[in-house]
Amino acid sequence: MRESEIIELFLKHLKRHGELPLGDDAGALKIGDEWLVATNDMLVRKTDVPDIMTPEQVGFKAVTMNVSDVAAMGAEPIGFLFSLGLPEGLDEDYIEGIARGIGEALDYYKIPVLSADTNEADDLIIDGIALGKTKRLLTRSGAKPGDLVCVTGDIGRAFAGYLVWKYGLEVSESTRKALYEKFLEPIARVKEGIILSKSANSAIDISDGLSKELHLISKMSGVGIEISSGKLPIRGEVYEVAEVIGKSPVELALASGEEFELLFTVPPEKISELEVDFTVIGQVREGNGVYMGRKPLFPLGWEHFSRLD
């Protein structure tokens, strides 16, 4: 069964939802005058962990990927929980590395661990859960015609780093370093999410690639989006990798997942009050679909680059 079929099967049997329909970055419930947001994301070594990743990086990332979903809801992270599945005979140093990585991440994001559970399993599994709270919720469905479309930081390095690792591409040491930083040690945009909760109309974190996230905002908000390829914040190192593999740097950036940057839309009059490092990449229109200039932009994923040889 494909993932989409499994999700459909579960939705058929799970009729009770929270105060926000399933399908956003996190679930949400009202407690008093605040929104509680909650999200979970499982990391499985076989499919999610490149062999050059240290256990510290694995532990840190298990926190980041969940905290990022909380940030995308405009919420302040308030707690983390995790369940571990550990294969028999897993090296003690490796386990301690994971513990250290989770601890470093909780220090970095300043959140407490609320609960943890360990089990024996066939492969290393870390299921992370993050909780957050906010007075005003950012969703994927709030984009309004006239909003500017913006993205934090830069995009493309996560996927470019993956390609360098996967295909052993030859790049300069400084390029490799800049790419691996984002590929192996991504950071969630927590401060930015809290600031955006005051002004933005919609937000999503980039976990499956900018083009896919643009389509989600468009579809869930019932709006059209037009972005300009020349405005995408793409660093020189991504151009370097694109050159090596003979692909377009823009395509590479659009397909790059696990960036954990925030894509958001905001009314133009509120843009000056945002004390966040971001780039305007386009605009929300009436209608539907995602366009780059006048051409439709199709959802691009890592799978579009799977045959590089």
Added chain:
Amino acid sequence: MRESEIIELFLKHLKRHGELPLGDDAGALKIGDEWLVATNDMLVRKTDVPDIMTPEQVGFKAVTMNVSDVAAMGAEPIGFLFSLGLPEGLDEDYIEGIARGIGEALDYYKIPVLSADTNEADDLIIDGIALGKTKRLLTRSGAKPGDLVCVTGDIGRAFAGYLVWKYGLEVSESTRKALYEKFLEPIARVKEGIILSKSANSAIDISDGLSKELHLISKMSGVGIEISSGKLPIRGEVYEVAEVIGKSPVELALASGEEFELLFTVPPEKISELEVDFTVIGQVREGNGVYMGRKPLFPLGWEHFSRLD
């Protein structure tokens, strides 16, 4: 590494805790004037699922084991999240059975699903997460000398059912039914937990066996506990199995885990206001340790019965 060593390793690196120290049934944080409680518990097929368990029962239990921890904190469950690890080629009917079981449990406990995640993994894994809220938190550390020690429902059937399954014991059909009901379809004491939150001083759910939970309450509250073997609520079906295997029904009941009954302590003057089905089994004293009559009661687990042959 043993589980206790792994936990120690993690505690060394995780310095930020919630407003309640780790080690209770769930973690807790104050939001406004309410406590938010959060807990997670991973179910791994290889170690946690007997072969006679239907996928509906597996799904239901993944909810129950987490909701039970919320109930033990005196909290009302308000949301459920889960991450699935599904082995490649797992039968579609089996997956749908799990979905149905989770859905039935959420209907039964009247809680919404807030977030879900599916992944490919080597073995079937369901990591469940439950959230709850309460004005007054019940912990393992609140027992006071003079409190009465009480337990909801009856104890022993979960383990007796396990023994019947594991060793193919011959018992009557009605006995098997009564035991399997508790072994395969346990129910969390949600209504009871909410009522207890108003009067009890401490509570814990019975997941590792009554004798171990008594020791946890004693240790974490800094009190002694004296229980009376004649007062334990043990049903006839447990006596029947004890007879077949030549063991004491009291020992069997004390070692029986995954009962999901609530063990709690309450001041005697508040006992009449409890509209809950429970049995008084002993009393909290100054001092320390757990006694049955005058004899120390050692923590008993399933492992004490592992060589029945």
